[in-house]
Amino acid sequence: MGIEPGRLHFSWISSAEASKFVEVARAVSDEVRKTGPSSKLIKKLPEVA
Amino acid sequence: MEAYTEKIREAAQRLLKENKVDLVMGFQRGTIPMMSQPVLIRKANEGERLHWDSHCGSNLANYLPKRKERIAVVAKGCDSRNIVVQILENQIRREQLYIIGVPCLGMIDRRQVLGALQGREPLSVSETNAHLVIQGKGFEEKLERSLFLQDNCAICIHRNPVLFDELVAEPVPEQTEVDRYEDVKGIEKMTADERWQYFRELLGPCIRCYACRNACPMCYCPTCFVDESTPQWLGKSIDPTDTTTFHFLRAYHLAGRCTDCGNCQRVCPVGINMRQLNKKLEKEIKERYGYETGRSIEQRPPLDTYRPDDAQQFFK
Numbered sequence: 050m051g052i053e054p055g056r057l058h059f060s061w062i063s064s065a066e067a068s069k070f071v072e073v074a075r076a077v078s079d080e081v082r083k084t085g086p087s088s089k090l091i092k093k094l095p096e097v098a
Numbered sequence: 099m100e101a102y103t104e105k106i107r108e109a110a111q112r113l114l115k116e117n118k119v120d121l122v123m124g125f126q127r128g129t130i131p132m133m134s135q136p137v138l139i140r141k142a143n144e145g146e147r148l149h150w151d152s153h154c155g156s157n158l159a160n161y162l163p164k165r166k167e168r169i170a171v172v173a174k175g176c177d178s179r180n181i182v183v184q185i186l187e188n189q190i191r192r193e194q195l196y197i198i199g200v201p202c203l204g205m206i207d208r209r210q211v212l213g214a215l216q217g218r219e220p221l222s223v224s225e226t227n228a229h230l231v232i233q234g235k236g237f238e239e240k241l242e243r244s245l246f247l248q249d250n251c252a253i254c255i256h257r258n259p260v261l262f263d264e265l266v267a268e269p270v271p272e273q274t275e276v277d278r279y280e281d282v283k284g285i286e287k288m289t290a291d292e293r294w295q296y297f298r299e300l301l302g303p304c305i306r307c308y309a310c311r312n313a314c315p316m317c318y319c320p321t322c323f324v325d326e327s328t329p330q331w332l333g334k335s336i337d338p339t340d341t342t343t344f345h346f347l348r349a350y351h352l353a354g355r356c357t358d359c360g361n362c363q364r365v366c367p368v369g370i371n372m373r374q375l376n377k378k379l380e381k382e383i384k385e386r387y388g389y390e391t392g393r394s395i396e397q398r399p400p401l402d403t404y405r406p407d408d409a410q411q412f413f414k
Contacts (some may be wrong), residue, residue, distance in 0.1 A: 050346055051294025061413050089294060092339045 055084045100225060102150040102200055105266035106172055109198050111145040113170050119196050120167035125154040131223040131232075132208040136161065148172075150266075152225055155205035155248055157361040159315035163189035171195060174202040176250075176359035178259035179392030180315040183355055186395060189318060199262030201270040204244075204251030205360075206230065209369065211246050215239065250360030250373060253278045260393055278358075282378045297342060303368040304341040306334070310362035310372055311348060316355045323347065349375035354383045354401045357392050 058077045062070050110122040126137040126147045134153040138161075139145055150172075158171050159180035169190075173181060178199060184190050211220070211230065220232045225243065232239045253276045258269040288296060308324065311317045323331050324344055332347070333340040349372070356376040363373050383389050386409040387400035400408075 050297055050342065051288075051290050051292075053290050059413050061410075090339050090342070092333065092335075092337050 052089060053084050053087075055080050056087065100151050102266045103148065106150055106198060106200075107145045107148045109264060109266070110139055110148055110170065111142045113196060114139070114142040114145065118168070119170040122148070122170040122172075122198075123158045123161060124148045124172040124198075125150060125156075125158075128153070131220045132206065132211060150200070152204075152206040152230070152243065153208065153223075155251075155360065155364050157313070157315050157359045159184060159359075160313060160361070162195075162315070163318040165190065165194070168194050169196070170198055172198045172200060173259050173262065174200050174205075175254065175256040175258050175260065176202075176357045177315075178261050179256060179357040180359060182261055182392040182395050183316065183357070183399075184318075186399060187355075192395065195263075197259065197262040197264075199259030199265040201259070201265060201267050202251075202254075202257045203270055204247040204254060204257070206243070206246050207248040207364075211241065214241060214246070248360050248364065249371070250358045250363070252276070254358075256357075256390075256393075261395065279377060279381050281374055282381055285374065285378070298338055300374070301341050301345050301370060301372070302338065304336065304345065304370055305368060306336055306341060306344065307367060309365040309367060310370075313361040313365040314352070315359070315361070316352055317348070323351075345372055345375060348372075349379060352376055353379040354387075354389065354399050355391060356380060 058073075058080065060073045062073060106124055110124065113119045114122060120140065122139040122145070124137060124139065125134040127149045128135045132153045134149060134151060134156075136156055136158055137147055139148060154174075157177050157180060158173065159177050162169065162171065162181065162184055171177075171181070178197060181190070181195065181197065185192050211223075211232065215232065215234070218234050218237055221234045223233075224231045228243055230241045230243055230246065232241065253273075255273055255276060255278065257272055259265065285293060285296060308322075311322060311324075332343055356379065358373060358377060358380065360373060363369075363371055366372070380391065383391070383400060389400045391399070
């Protein structure tokens, strides 16, 4: 839908795969940090004059 | 296709008289031209109300889920495929249904006709095989039928019903020389930013009326995710974040289930072509699993079966 590549990740981790979870979580957070703050799918509160 | 009317009436009256069904779902003439409307007939002598023309684009499968009666339903190619999906998803039983199949030559897009009339109001519309004849105050127009088809009908490759108990006419030739995914391929080629912009513009006019959902024969959840409040999954506003999320999530819920009957686009009051989202998923399912939705009640859909070799290249 036009979200930057690198912001969205999919993985299948079993409850027995703790070390894989850690690995993937680290990789995802590194990747997303690199992508920077999101400007998409941000909702602005109605502005009052 | 008006000639089908007699056949449909005859079948409805016969089925009701012989007590084979409790009700017949079909179309009757609408109160304004080009707006044939769904009707439920319970008595044989009301069968005369039934009607058929090129303006029966609504999908009657929408009225089937969870009904208990024995029902005869008039079904075009797309409708019949939706009925197949509903049977597969246990929303209705095959034994309850008597399907009156209608080989379809495509339905007319009323908005395109109104556009061609440039503000003149049609008072009556009749049709021959190749033309629409439109009469209004002080004018008569003859339009070529094939140029005014609904978008989804123009690229339809299953015009004949796939499941039926009787057909009202000989099957019509299927269209083979159509590219169903021309627009989708164009969107696939865009960069992330272009796509973001494209969807903003596509879905921008949405007023969140949910007509698309209500008209969809596959949207039969007792409570839709957009209506839930504990927890509330989705904001109620027309902020682009909310409208975009609504349309994308609805499309995902229809993955491998949508038959491109076009009812969503047909009923949209602001004319959004949300079918592009559904067609992308249709294309994915076709490419990954070689599956076309609703062709047979014998085969389980790929998304509710497991195979060790299922495609999953997007997983880490």
